[in-house]
Amino acid sequence: MATIAILGYGTVGSGVLEVLRRNAASIERRAGQPVTVKYICDIRDFSSHPDAALFVNNIDVILSDPEVTAVVETIGGLKPAYFYVKSALESGRHVVTSNKELVATHGAELLAIARRRGVCFLFEASVGGGTPIITPMHQCMAANVISEIAGIVNGTTNFMLTKMARENMDFGAALKLAQSLGYAETIDPSADVDGIDAQRKISILASLAFGRHFFPQNVPTRGIRDVSVKDIALAARQGAAVRLIAWARRGDDGSVALAVEPMLIPRENQLAGVEDVFNAVLVKGDMLGDVVFYGKGAGKLPTASAVVADVIDALKNGVKIHDSLFWQESAPIEGLYGDSTPADHYVRLENATEAVAKDLFGQQIEMLDTSDGEAVFTLRGVTSGRLAELCAKARAAGVRVGNTLKWMAE
Amino acid sequence: MATIAILGYGTVGSGVLEVLRRNAASIERRAGQPVTVKYICDIRDFSSHPDAALFVNNIDVILSDPEVTAVVETIGGLKPAYFYVKSALESGRHVVTSNKELVATHGAELLAIARRRGVCFLFEASVGGGTPIITPMHQCMAANVISEIAGIVNGTTNFMLTKMARENMDFGAALKLAQSLGYAETIDPSADVDGIDAQRKISILASLAFGRHFFPQNVPTRGIRDVSVKDIALAARQGAAVRLIAWARRGDDGSVALAVEPMLIPRENQLAGVEDVFNAVLVKGDMLGDVVFYGKGAGKLPTASAVVADVIDALKNGVKIHDSLFWQESAPIEGLYGDSTPADHYVRLENATEAVAKDLFGQQIEMLDTSDGEAVFTLRGVTSGRLAELCAKARAAGVRVGNTLKWMAE
Structure with missing residues (x-):
């Protein structure tokens, strides 16, 4: 016994x-x-x-x-x-x-x-x-070198994003509903909605996959507070869903990038179909390719x-x-694990014409929408740093940047 | 060493x-x-x-x-x-x-x-x-009693069904393409298209989940040869995908049912989004609920x-x-593990009006389509046995039954 x-x-x-x-x-x-x-x-x-x-x-x-x-x-x-x-x-x-x-x-x-x-x-x-994630990662994928992890690891925010998409509910109403169902804390819901819970989880997964300790405070983290119903609806029209993604990636040179951020996920990606309080983690192994582990993220x-x-x-x-199932001790770094890889970004300007948008962000942007006086477009192949510069330039010109969201690569 | x-x-x-x-x-x-x-x-x-x-x-x-x-x-x-x-x-x-x-x-x-x-x-x-399936099932789900497994476990047929849906390709053309890509055997593709490969895999998963040996020859098995482009298109219009599903279920009374059959999967189900040569297995645990393991089904x-x-x-x-990771020896049974649970079925009659269909299958059928002189409908809550009787009655009345497909329960 x-x-x-x-x-x-x-x-x-x-x-x-x-x-x-x-x-x-x-x-x-x-x-x-x-x-x-x-x-x-x-x-x-x-x-x-x-x-x-x-x-x-x-x-x-x-x-x-x-x-x-x-x-x-x-x-x-x-x-x-x-x-x-x-x-x-x-x-x-x-x-x-x-x-x-x-x-x-x-x-x-x-x-x-x-x-x-x-x-x-x-x-x-x-x-x-x-949901089994850690054991399959370290045991069943033991013959693989893992290069990338991307997951929906917070059920509360995924529930809220699902409600916002399906029922046109705004962030505040979705949060209230999540709180009334006991999914989010009533007094301070920030562990969920500001991505802190997801930040901890991706730190654990990255530590396991890459063999040394990654600290939550070094993970660039953005929650879902600034995701609007409009962003979600525009994404849906492009065949994409907005999901809070916790990701970690190791480059061939050994460099590691981590982040928690809301992203646009094309419908063909398995993560786009993950709804309500479910979680799913995609792991990329060098021999195995992509595998996904999916299940209910919480509950007694x-x-x-x-x-x-x-x-x-x-x-x-x-x-x-x-x-x-082991990783080396390490010290927190100064600053954050930045992401210097170019990616496609969705950009919504609240008060701009197509001409102004192209003037500010380049003639090659792909317009998605110009209704309500807004200019919504995809800007391909820019780093987060470059995007921030362009947004700063736009703001300096009196343009309000409604939101920017990274596209998950297909 | x-x-x-x-x-x-x-x-x-x-x-x-x-x-x-x-x-x-x-x-x-x-x-x-x-x-x-x-x-x-x-x-x-x-x-x-x-x-x-x-x-x-x-x-x-x-x-x-x-x-x-x-x-x-x-x-x-x-x-x-x-x-x-x-x-x-x-x-x-x-x-x-x-x-x-x-x-x-x-x-x-x-x-x-x-x-x-x-x-x-x-x-x-x-x-x-x-894709890790067996290890997570017996190890990570060790605190669960497993009641049900349903999976897409044959990449070749899933590739063919995906091509048929996306490119309107008929069965023969999809098979030729699968053969030319090396996914299906050139001389005798029946291990894949007739469900024999899936039959073996569900036997293994059921044996592991339920603790005694289940033999492939006792699994009622139907492949994808009679799935037409029309069935797939009609399913899509109902928000469903046709997938070859290998499933096993244990009732509260200990009875076990297994089958391999093409089914209609509502789009909300994680299995509906599994495309190309990918595999996915859904496992239901009494404590855990549904989990899904997803990945590339084959390849060197x-x-x-x-x-x-x-x-x-x-x-x-x-x-x-x-x-x-163990199960008891047992002997093959006489016959098959039949399924006596009522389910919803899609039925396509090739030469029937709505009135004839209702006359044969009951007034409560839900019509899906009546173009091209066909009557396509959903019949809810009937056993496979009862459905077979009704189809026999229809055939006796001179009606050609184009196809029947079980709906996966939501």
Whole structure:
């Protein structure tokens, strides 16, 4: 019998207990032994909970019990999760977490401690909720060198963009709806709408794919606040969808670029068809080409089932399998991982004629729309830096730049 | 250093050698040791090949060399692959194969031998080419009970259906194009177009998901020969795509249904957007909901890279991880795994008015088209058996049934 502890009895933590109980028989068969929760650590009062006997409010009880071989961390945030996870690993326990902030901030250090102590540190649920992404990336694609990742990794913003497209709902109304459904935080929704959640997730995926730690604060990040219903409708008329994309790319020279930004996705791309709260991550391997992993990005039971799969994995295999799930420690860089690759951009000028637009952005721009006194066009093959210069020039000439969005390459 | 042998130097076998050489550094890092090919077994003459020194034409040379710890089988078919693989497993070697016919026919027996001998029998490349499907299914979804699988698992027919839809090409022309591109066999293309390849793959996936061996010969199978350009165009007008779907479903009562059949897929379904030679498999877990794995279904390097990932896995972990990659032996059933679940069906009658159609199939049918003297409609909530009765009745009344296609449930 394997004895485990759960740290944090919120949505995911309570889901882990539920999954372990509901699928106990098949989990026992796969883990080769029954998996029992002996402790749940939570500072809140659960004295009237049916499982009250399991609750403790001090992690030392867990760490001093030699029966506990694996710890599940579902507290979220850095305090006290970081200290708890570090202590559990140092004490020789496997740790499984769903905490993306923790992995994005301290992943390399925690992986190094796990390796040194001969235990697992696993975090499939930190990206894509329950959708398998991290394991297929490091295990099934082990014979590939990964050059690019591009994903829809935040279900809340994808839900909002879907509503904006389907029901002509503006950003504010879509946000209110997402909040009322519990998808976005009521007090401060910025983790979702400003791309912070996606920034953490792409940091994790890039670290895994490229072998060294990439820090969230170095990822150029733009959320969906300035995406308008008009942008989405114009995109649809061009056969494209607007999606918040977290991407990372490694050039042949070893240079790495990362970003989180809303982009125009041509309909033929698998990512364009990802709607509602679903997530999808496209990974490009040098041997394999493109693969896409798609599934529901969040939710109590999906996320909990990914945590439990990692627990099974840790109990069965110990550290041996996970040598490939590792990346080197590194220091944050000054500034951001900029993108100097030329790309096509959608540009919407709020008060300009076609002639003015061509005068400012060049005769070769491809006009998409000139209704309502706006000039909307595609500008091909420019870097983000060059685009910023052109927009600054336009503003200096009294033109309001409504929005610019990068086209995803086909 | 790990020493391996490759059996069969065809497309996939030569790809395995190429992947191992091209990505030698990263493969060594992940496997924890260099991986070297010592033998290639092929009965053909490779005496002028640059690697002529590696070739042997007798498997005994390989099986009597204690340095060889893993064998890759990429011969295909049952003879001599079955005997070779069995001998290699019996002799205590890990075996990795891309051979779907072998796994679909003898998988349970070979898994049992591998378990008894404490070695791995791995076959990620047998379904979906290089796309990770089998490993995520048994490992990442370990905390789920799988109730349903539905996939596009044959790239050749998907390519043909895509061409028929996009370019109005008829079946014969699409087949010729697929043959000229090397996607379909020139002499007998029936493995692809009659669904035999898909039948083997769904047998493997169902065996893995439901825990006992399902034999290809028990899977009701229909290919794409009778899908016309007209059916595809009518489907498109209904916002649906025609796709060859291999599916398996387990009811709450434990009953299992499997089939390979062309179906109408509503555009909102992720499978509808899968085009060209791509594959995609949708798996439904009780905790996780739907996940989809998408990628290029075949090709030398993609498939070879999946084989190599399995080799790395076997060398690193031995048999421990693979207790969950197992199913029980069983006997073929008499007859087929029928589907008694009511579903919506598209029906095209070649010589009937709306009134005649309603008279034969019921007043509640939903007419889709009545041009060219045909009556095309959707009939909701009937079993395949009931539909067959109704079609027989129509034929008896002198009406030609152009085609019937099941709608995939939304």
